[in-house]
Amino acid sequence: MPKWTAADVPNQDGRTAVITGANTGIGFEAAKVLAARGATVVLGVRDTAKGSAAAAQIVAASPGADVRVQRLDLTSLDSIRAAADAIRADFASIDLLINNAGVMYTPKQTTADGFELQFGTNHLGHFALTGLLLDMLLPVPDSRVVTISSVGHRMQAAIHFDDLNWEKSYSRVGAYGQSKLANLMFTYELQRRLSGKGKTIAVAAHPGGSRTDLMRNSPLAFRLAYKVIGRLITQAPSEGALPTLRAATDPNVLGGQYYGPSGLGESRGAPVLVKSSAQSHDVAIQRRLWTASEELTGVKFPV
Template sequence: MLWTADDMPSQKGRTAVVTGSNTGLGFATASALAARGASVILAIRNVDAGSKAAERIRQASPGARIEVYQLDLGSLASIFKAAQRIRAKNPRIDLLINNAGIMNTPKGTTVDGVERQFGINHLGHFALTGLLIENMLAVPASRVVTVSALAHQMARGIDFDDLQRESSYAPMRVYSQSKLMNILFTYELQRRLDQAGALTLSVAAHPGLASSELSRGNPATQRAFIKLIRPLIFQSTSKGALPTLRAATDTSVRGAQYYGPDGRWSRGTRGSPAVVESSAASHNKTNQRRLWAVSEELTGVVFPV
């Protein structure tokens, strides 16, 4: 059976935090949750852009409850500040959607001196989750949904000896490893939640090939090529958000599942959201635990599970 946004149960009374939600997949996710009655927090780097996004959501869903919080996932100081504000005002958090990310960017570092794709795509969300999750653990049906990508399959493992890419830097290779980290984190978090007897679930999702602004970091020639082929192979942003929305709201979801388009003939690039398989590398328990330990060390964030 095909699952669509119409299959989402009511989200009234629920609070959702969505990172990178002023545009693209994050905006589509936040809009759909607000339309179903959730109170949605847009956690974004540019507050002005977030305010405009909030107004667009209110226009589409009159009465929608939207708040905008400044969050720069490339700055631990910003993450700590945003998390403190969110927790203080929202003692109950039902959904945390770790959606924001960058892709295939030139070599650079965060303000904390960490390689940018590693720092923003993984470490930033690791820290944010660790700082917010205490407000989720006792909430029935609460979920952490971390958005990965098909590109995680390109990574055979994690190069723990060169996480900062000091010896070499290949943008797409680094991106694919950061997306593998998203799934390693998801699975390790669920193991810890199970051991703690928490009510929260940790789930991963990917959008397939969906129109978004994620490729804005690509070289100009690649952006032009993507623009040319987008109508042929990319699904819409609203469809690309469906795996995340199903992972966040479907009552049949279980912890450590991975949702994506089920298109058999499209190799997972398009289709209705369903449980799909992540790569063999994502199930490496040694790497799951090692990545967790490194992430705690680099962020200073220790989870209460």
């Protein structure tokens, strides 16, 4: 079977895609391809100056592309609500919501609402945004919520219900793993709730080892190892974006699936259907996480 590439992304004329963290890395690369295929693309970014510069690059590569910039700070529930209100004012519906933005291995910090930064940004911020926008997707044929996880969902990963915000102790690797495990559990529980209730599906993807600036907060040992072998086990952001693009646009994708690179350790290679950890499929934990996420964010879903 031929390898799936960006050339396989079907025509996106008339479709609207909202992508978080789309001014750089795999979010930017996904936005560039979707805009080139005709989608109206909304770049959800914390820094609008950087977002405008990214939009200008996309339009330069695809003259006539419709690219919008929307301020969105996933570390603030107030900003998330304001962004959702602005998107609702500008569009009647959404075809794609790509929950891409993220932070990795940060020192211990909290969001504006007091959540541990990685859990708050990577999971709770996207949980809230999806809940506030989901009714704009439900009536739309082949609409999708695509959430980006990581192979890191297997590393020291568990949902620490006794200390979700890591107030008792802190591991930057463990906290990242929790947030990425939460991304998958959110996708699987959302798909269960969507089944039979609309035209929307929930899908997950991960980019493997992509050469983005996410590694900037990694422990020193990680950064040193990356300098030595990074080029051997990573791929360019344009390649790292392919699992996202396949999850978002391949007409054969099914709800609840998970896409990642095909190479050794899922670090690089063409995007294929991959498996997540056994823990990520624990329905009881998924439902408990959903309830906790609703309580923490104050956002209820229309499904």
